[in-house]
Amino acid sequence: MRSLLQLVNRFLARHPSFRRKIVNSVYRIPMLDMRLRAVLDQRDDLTWRRVDINDLPDEVQIVYERLRNRAKRP
């Protein structure tokens, strides 16, 4: 099952608009969306990521460090 879902996820990663439609449909069913989000969550995919934390402009890197320093403080 897991490998099947991974296969689906990879396929959907190549078709973001199709995936958006599916995700939006799934989210209309309140009981299902929490379970399927882990598989379909668009934010988990590199192709959707616009900000690459490994290649941030210097200005953004400084702010990122300041935020992380505060948000992840125990």
Added chain:
Amino acid sequence: MKLLLDLQGAQSQSKSRGIGRYTRALIQAFLNKAEPDLDTRLLFNARFGDAVDTLIGTLGKYANPDHRFVLEVPEGIRAQPGGNDWLRRAAARTMRHAIEGLDVDVVWYSSLLEGYNDDAVLPDAPPFGVASVATLYDLIPLHDPDAYLGHPRVRQWYDKGIDMLRRCDRLFAISEWVRQDAIHRLGLPPELVVNIGAAVAPCFAPPSPDPVISAALRLKYGIARPFVLYNGGFDPRKNVPALINAFAALPASLRAAHQLVIVGRAGPEEMTQLQAAGQKAGLSADEVIYCGYAPDDDLIRLYGECALFVFPSLLEGFGLPPLEAMACGAPVIASHAASLPEVVGRSDALFDPRRVDEITARMVALLSNPSYARELSQYGCARAAEFNWDAVADRALNALHGLIERPKIQPTATTPLTSRKIVCAAVPGTMIPSWVNDLKACVLRDISQVHNIGDAHLLYITETGNASELEQVMRMQPGALLIQPGSHDKSSVNLQALYKGMGYAGLLALQSDQAAKTGSNLLPLFEHALAVLCTDEALACEIGALTTSMPLPDVTTLSTGPQAAPDCHTALIQAYATHALAREITLFNDIGAMEGKPSDDDLASIASTVVSARKPGRVSRWLIDVSSIAEKDLGTGVQRVVRNTLVHWLKSPPEGVRVEPVRFSQGRYHYARRYALDLLGLSQVSLPEDAVEATSGDIFFGLDWTVDTIAAAETQLREWHRRGISLQFLVHDLLPITLPDMFHPYARDRFDNWLKTVVTIADRLICVSHATASELRRWLASTEMPYQFKCPPAVEHAPPGVDAMLGSAVSEPRPQLAHAMQARPTFLMVGTVEPRKGYDQALNAFEQLWGGDVDANLFIIGRFGWLMENFAAKVNKHAELGRRLFWIDDADDSELNAIYHCGTALLAASWGEGYGLPLIEAARRDLPVIARDIPVFREVMGQQAAYFKAPTATDLAEFLRNWLAVPRQPNHAAAAQWPSWKQSAANLSELVQQPIPRPFATAWSSKTG
């Protein structure tokens, strides 16, 4: 008054709905009236890129870079999926921070109920010190929560929007009914909600009679008889089944004579319900026509030609369809519910929507009495004319003026700055002045403890000698900086800091000017300092005199004696009240205190948003694209221009400008610092090549011909363009377009793609010659392009320089060439062997000359290019090869210099050129030039060449024969016409800095007027 208009309502999913149409129409009318009384800025969400482009193009001058603010919003903040609470809250808090940083008096939200199904973002609370205004379209979901707010996430999202509406200083209702509804349901004081109304677009007017178009329209939708029309949505409140039943209940004769035409986009479920209602009412498929979505042109004609328009809605915020129908001349009847009586304005045209028999009775009254219908139609036209956008804009403007006259909002929530705790953090080994005790501050001897200070004011205390120990701490926790004189370590220079503060010019100055070293140790701290306080006046002067392209904080010299502590306290308060970093610190602390576990991606996205919310720096940056040459310098003519121009710009940047070469790699632009340092002879220096963050006011200049990267770079360039970065490109020629047969189809396509991309996104294209600029203008006029902001680029020209083209070294030509040149006149052809250079025609002409007993050499100096295989074979087998015909494809600069000096003339037989540097090279070496009569050669050489037209080889042979009979000498007096590289770089920089002409502003004014 400074007003910020949040236009997300015209960008998000609402853009194609009533909210989007309303926002666009009102904003256009409003901006025309608002200026110059109001200083307006437009706020866009960068996430909706295409919608931003459309709005910028439509709003013209009102959306110029200095009038727009484009916020980089994190992806995935929509409410619908859930699981992103932290990111949503952080984005909303950052949005508030962004608005507060814009120094506006009023922010007007086009719609506060956005962001459920898209990445629109609204502030988490009204921005501090800014009056908030929002357009209110309706509160219909509160009338029927079960139908509209069933899902808990929808409810939560809607409640948040309602909370923001409640906290606004003014609500602009689109109708009196909405106003009263808001007062009643939100419990708002009546004076807080203003009815500004709504209007109909000018395009909705009675259509001119045209039987052909009418027949086509009726055929398209299957309309065969006079018809009753409905246009609108299909949710239950629209009450369309009641209309179907009312139509079915018409007397048989009327029903048989009419069809019911229903326009609007219905989903599958809604369609099923409508069809079931029709069947239940006994209507045949021929009697009810479902048109689906109809474009405006069709809709206007349907309105104009219907026998009756019926609108049975139970709840409407305004009711635009009946107003549109009235404006187009339709007799209109509508329900007496909600806002519709305000729109229709006549009791005999209203009915109770819950009583089908009453709807039927109204329909019968109209359909059976043509004169009554005509009278109602005339009334409708007159009534609709009262609803115009100018009047709506006037009401909004008056309400805004009334708002600003009220007392300024006073701070309530946050702790007053003056009563905040002060924490002093001293670098170990630093002497703490005794007056610091008077600040009643907490003194930390361990600077690593500063992250526990909460919202206290932070004062770092250091000496010049050990200041660098603060860099890492201040990077995390910015604060004010008290610097005392100490030992300078003059031997160590922080080159990265020097470059960051002063650019390449700072590094170059370092080689000759030791003074630059002093500040380099302090510069990294200034980036994170809210204020710099000095106990020594000389040190303060030294810091204040630093020339840097980095924003320096205020530098204050503290008094000596008892006044030092009060001065320090005042400076500290002032810094925390005014410096932009202080607001960011508050933001970071707030976000850091939020519940939840953000991922690194979430944090990076918010960091990106925070940086995009910053004001542009005072120094404009020029980002010079050197993607190709930084990859490999092939020594082409284009790259010669890049190299020489860039060197001059880096060494002597235009005043107030910082020049930064950049290259596209790994999906985005990075600084090309290695290339720049090598170019400047600073190879021993090493700097990181991090990603580029561009800000409004920067200029991107495509100096290099980046054919390999432009397609991949287009997305980032478009984003930069939206944010207010000017995009300009150098165009060397249009030859693959003007002489397509002389290029390989692959090369042609690559050029075509490059040109179409840069033309679409550029503000300005600068050609290297007037001739190329003219060709480009002609091409632009004849080609329809999807310009990013609906506006073609400006086209200018600036010639390149020439003085550094060849070195001064002169060697001897190889013996075989020298012997031939001594024996007879020698014609030189210099350039890559490619079809457009005219080599084949020249060789044919020389064959005729040689056959006619003219004794002359033809030297071809250049490497093999493309599509000249037959020519190369012919030359290699030629009987004159090595006697009077020579092909030199390996001459270096010094040999070329020698050949120029010994030659008789340069023959430039090109059919097309971008500029013509070889001609200038020859002329500057006193070599006569014989050139084909093409515009660019005339432009470059003026009177300094002999021109031929010569469509055939025989014509060229004849011309050369005559020229040899009376050779002409070059005109030395005109030699000064070509600019040096220094002049050329200065001319180009002047052009780049000139304001971009904005023709679309005029186009928009005429369109809306």
